[in-house]
Amino acid sequence: xxxxxxxxxxxxxxxxxxxxxxxxxxxxxxxxxxxxxxxxxxxxxxxxxxxxxxxxxxxxxxxxxxxxxxxxxxxxxxxxxxxxxxxxxxxxxxxxxxxxxxxxxxxxxxxxxxxxxxxxxxxxxxxxxxxxxxxxxxxxxxxxxxxxxxxxxxxxxxxxxxxxxxxxxxxxxxxxxxxxxxxxxxxxxxxxxxxxxxxxxxxxxxxxxxxxxxxxxxxxxxxxxxxxxxxxxxxxxxxxxxxxxxxxxxxxxxxxxxxxxxxxxxxxxxxxxxxxxxxxxxxxxxxxxxxxxxxxxxxxxxxxxxxxxxxxxxxxxxxxxxxxxxxxxxx
Numbered sequence: 104x105x106x107x108x109x110x111x112x113x114x115x116x117x118x119x120x121x122x123x124x125x126x127x128x129x130x131x132x133x134x135x136x137x138x139x140x141x142x143x144x145x146x147x148x149x150x151x152x153x154x155x156x157x158x159x160x161x162x163x164x165x166x167x168x169x170x171x172x173x174x175x176x177x178x179x180x181x182x183x184x185x186x187x188x189x190x191x192x193x194x195x196x197x198x199x200x201x202x203x204x205x206x207x208x209x210x211x212x213x214x215x216x217x218x219x220x221x222x223x224x225x226x227x228x229x230x231x232x233x234x235x236x237x238x239x240x241x242x243x244x245x246x247x248x249x250x251x252x253x254x255x256x257x258x259x260x261x262x263x264x265x266x267x268x269x270x271x272x273x274x275x276x277x278x279x280x281x282x283x284x285x286x287x288x289x290x291x292x293x294x295x296x297x298x299x300x301x302x303x304x305x306x307x308x309x310x311x312x313x314x315x316x317x318x319x320x321x322x323x324x325x326x327x328x329x330x331x332x333x334x335x336x337x338x339x340x341x342x343x344x345x346x347x348x349x350x351x352x353x354x355x356x357x358x359x360x361x362x363x364x365x366x367x368x369x370x371x372x373x374x375x376x377x378x379x380x381x382x383x384x385x386x387x388x389x390x391x392x393x394x395x396x397x398x399x400x401x402x403x404x405x406x407x408x409x410x411x412x413x414x415x416x417x418x419x420x421x422x423x424x425x426x427x428x429x430x431x432x433x434x
Contacts, residue, residue: 129279130160131174131207133235139269141246142289146223150182154215156233158207165206172202174215175232181225188216190398190415227285235277240285244268248293253283258293383428390422 139151156174158164166173178185178200185201187194192215193204207213221227240249244261249272259271270293274283397418401411 129234130158130164131233132157132159133231133233134212134237136235136238137241138238139241139243140249140285140287141243142287143220147183148221148223148227148287148289149218150221150227151218152216154217155212156207156215157212158209161209163206163208170202171204173206174203174213176200176202176215176217177230177232178219179221179226179228181221182219183222184220186218188218188398189214191419221287227287228282229285230282231277231279234279236275238274238277240272240274241269242272242287242293244270245292247287247289248291250286250288251283252286254281383425386425387422390418390425394418394422 134155134157136155137153139149141149141151143149154176164173175197180199182200185196187201191205192213194201195204201217203213203215205213239259240251240256242249244267248270249256251272251274254274254277256272256274259273261268261270263269277283394415397406397411397414400406401408406414
């Protein structure tokens, strides 16, 4: 479950454009913060985070200069079992959460993936250390719901990813040092669908025909030519209507089939792009699985440090290339 959520959050980070907080005076801001809330077997609450920290200045951000801390993350008082999921970024656990010591390059974004656990019955009080553009709270379908006090949360309804449905809540424009409380109710399910689908009825209006009568006078030469033609037994006005209908039908069919051929060409091109995109997404998921498996193997002491670092570097280089290829589809 943790592996799927990690890949899911990485996919969201990749596919959603960075919004930026140009109006903020802070050198560092959070564009997107994803939080997946789910129950643990012992009754506690799992809190899986994926956060975009953006350096709004052109120079590398190394913190406020008062300590070694570059980024600070305040965790709820009762938070347990902190797990930092990116070994490339140096971090240190402190009294109220953790800090990072890896500088954030100028005008770039650093993604911090981490998780922790809230024991059963303990309050989940979240503090924003930096301005936040959007906080997305996600709860797997069937695993409860959340209520937010101290901030305005908007329900995003259900959406599906990798055969798993999630119910989403969105909070926008959180201020620096703003605090709010999250109440997780694992036994209270949200409505299956809070989005209303509106249908626009089709109005059927009556059609009225206008009969145009032939003028009282026709050119005698035209009348004589018609009387001497093989079609003289047909009513000339009806004949013209039939010819006009045939011409209109011919033109309509020509436009239809030409448009159909063009749409077919576009569809084939789109299918190729979609196939390439899906293959890249599959590669990304596979690489993330390998990284997580590698970290677990190393954590269990089954892998030497140098071999671990070599494999991790290779996987991350491959992951960067895959992400760059994916950006060509979404930018």
